[in-house]
Amino acid sequence: MNSETSQDGRIDEINPGCLPAWERADLPEPLPFGLVNLFRTIGPGAILLAAAIGGGEWIAGPLATKEFGRGILWIATVAVILQTIFNLEAVRYTLYTGEPIVTGFMRLQPGKLFWGWFYILIGVAQLATPALAAACGAVLFAAIMGRLPNGANDVWIQHMISTGVIVLAVLLLLSGESIERVLERLSWIMIVFIFSFLIVVNAIFVPVSESVATVQGFVGLQPRNNNVDLVLLATFAATAGSGGLGNLAISNWFRDKGFGMGALSGMFGSALAGEHGGVKPIGTTFPVTTENLRRWKVWWRYSVLDQVALWAFGCLLGMFLNVNLAAALIPADAELPGMAAGTFQAHYMAEKLWSGFWYLALLNGFWILFSTHLGNTDVLVRMVSDISLVAFPRVRQWPASRVYAVLLLVLTAWALFAVRVGTVLQLFEVLGVIACPIMAIAALQILRVNTRFLPKELRPAMWRRIGLLLCSLAYGGLTVALIMKQFR
Template identity: 40%
Template sequence: MTKAVRTVPMGLGPAMEVGELPAPPPFTFRNFMQMVGVSAILISISIGSGEWLLGPRSVIQYGPALLWIATVATVLQTVFNLECQRYTLATGESVIPGLMRLWPGRWFWGPVWALICILSVSPGWAASSATALAALHLGRLPGDADRGLVLVYGILAMLLVMLVVAFGTRVERTLTRVSTIAVVFIFASLVILDLWLVPWEWWGRVAAGFFQFGYLPSGEGGSVNWTLIGGFAAYAATGGVLNMAASNWMRDRGWGMGSQVGYIPALIGGRKVEVSTTGKIFDLTAESLARFRQWLRYCRWEQWTLYFGGCLLGMYLCVLLAVGLIAPGTPLPGNYDIAAIQAHAVSQFIGGLGWVWVLLIGFWVLWGTQINATDAVVRHLTDLLWSAGLGRWTRDDIRVVYYIILAVVTVWLAFLFAYNPLTLVLLVANMAGVAFVVGGLTLLWLNTRILPPELRPGWLSRVGLVAISAFYAFFVYQTAVQVLRQLQGV
């Protein structure tokens, strides 16, 4: 006899089946290290967006005192990540399809989040990493005459993104391995270069900047670049919908109820996996609640140790190298990324080795961000369409949806290569601020109204979600006012 399937209503979306929450491995240091992976992907995105590009540029222009923004941003984004993961641990559903359950429903929130996702990815990281490759090829900083070469390398970098995520058993596992290798190489290289080249006086000055809370540059006539500062604030850790992908990657790792709904397999080396169009909830028993708290414990340890610590350390090391070699206030060209500029500065001290070394760091930092950011947006759009029932048109193979969207996004990004890489990064960074304004409040709504009372966040997490919306609303407002004034010629 077939066992009857029980369901429970969950907001405005379809009812969820009731399943069993699996028990996590016993919490030991060895098990913890074997289970981590989401933080490696998030740190890989973080170090390319804020730490390598916008952090050094902001600090060189306005001084280390601006780094308090990174401290606040990293605290708030860690809380945000954990609340995204809370929902997925409880339901197995990634957070953006979860937000479709809120009033007035998916026909309102679907287009809103699809638009935010599309505007949150650009080829700016690939184009900037291409600058590093072009500099290696030329043996000098690329100029305007070398634009064609940079374009070729940039398109090759985007194609490499598609190639890498096509192999493996599951996409998340491939990203974790690539990100882990990149993060280890980048951090080890930065520590060595900072110890070797940066004067000791800068170590304390940069560290102090993380605690100079409230400092903001002042200027008249629009001399403060709020687009840069707003982008730096959003990308000081990860950034908007890229943070929200923590729930998708965790689901694909099989944490909590994520093990009950399936994952996105790779195109080559993977196999067709049955992926549910909706989440699954568990019975609220003493045993299941204890298991849920243990899963949350793993999440909190990963986020507050590896993610939080890794983001702040990455920002510190990247900014330290930049300001130790490039005098504050030095004008930085907007056409090419800071990787080639830092490589040139390092080469003045240690010759050709420094030139090649820093350019390779820059490539790995920026290309690693491109692959993970592209995957994050593609899987958000995939989950949106899959939860809407698109599986029936693809023989229930989620790979078809994922790789078609990846191909379309890649073609779209190729058309954007004509634009300034830094401009593209700044645009998507400020869109990340918008995502936090909307996402902080809607995530609070989701976790305090849709989840059962026993699984809802405590008051500190609720305050954190309100704070992240307010924090980024300030920078979004300042940026919007400045852009409008520039358009009006004020």
């Protein structure tokens, strides 16, 4: 057990659960809080935002809005609020221990093997099938050929393009000394391009009255259509933010970025770059002293701004810009499959103003989808790597970067096959549906971990605990409804 001395002199015994006890050290000093240091410090939120602005905005959001009207958009607002609380509470554990949140789950009964295998299997079920790479193939095919894939020969060409997208993601993830830094830099570039294009085309093509109606939808002031497709609803609710494993991975990126005690835990380097920096499977905690609490408050402020001002605001803005464009340009009676929504908008803008909009709109769609595929690939490999380093002692004989690289290649080999199974929309719905039980279960585990393994001074406030319970109830309710629908 760790002995924890509080500010009033009380000594608390914190049982480390089913894993070894943490090491002890003082909390590293953060950069002094300020605007310049804010941009030097934040970054994990940019990775998660780039990964979040994907199928939800390009596929599920426009499709749900076209089918059921703007009255469904309040679901996105609620989803992002609940996921923001979820993310920050996952980060809270990492700031104190230097461990990803799933390592905290492995401290709970029935132990590391049970929860390790649970999250490996459910993570593979959600993200191993590369739905967004398949979508990238369809978008690039449309940009080149001027239409969506149709027929066996077209689909074969699309699959070849998707294969290239998968290989490109692997090369990018293994290209730098720090995988987190590579992702962060790429994410900032993609975010700037995506938002710049979307803001410009919304200003050009969408009347103010349409934008006002979309805003009303996000705050629940538009009429609601109760006759909705439950699978599409669950997909929309999950992918309006990050959805499932991506939300959990935020704590892994905070660790690699060096937030709080994560600075003492190491990071995943690139095997191709010869970077074999270690990742400590067991973290380090700090004593609750006046000085450490002062540092904690600064780290926490950086974390809140990273997740609220960057990720949450970016998710809502990205969804707004995409669905606002779709709602304004696509007629309600248009018969369009999910992937056709983006190409319809591209064709409309090219026909109304400038032919180059066809390529710009589809290029923007490609970056939206590719950024999510890149993030999802890292999420799955990173999660499985971290779990393996904790749960399976023999894995620790390898450098962490080599573990990551081997798992990346194994999962890529599967992805090259799986991308040919099912349509883009079917693959994407699998991603969204499986996210719901992950969020429901993990929200309760985060609540348990943060009220058991953290000292009282650092535990979440009551309203945050209620937020986690609401998150679990919301996504758990969707999970139960989907199961009941399947049985019916």
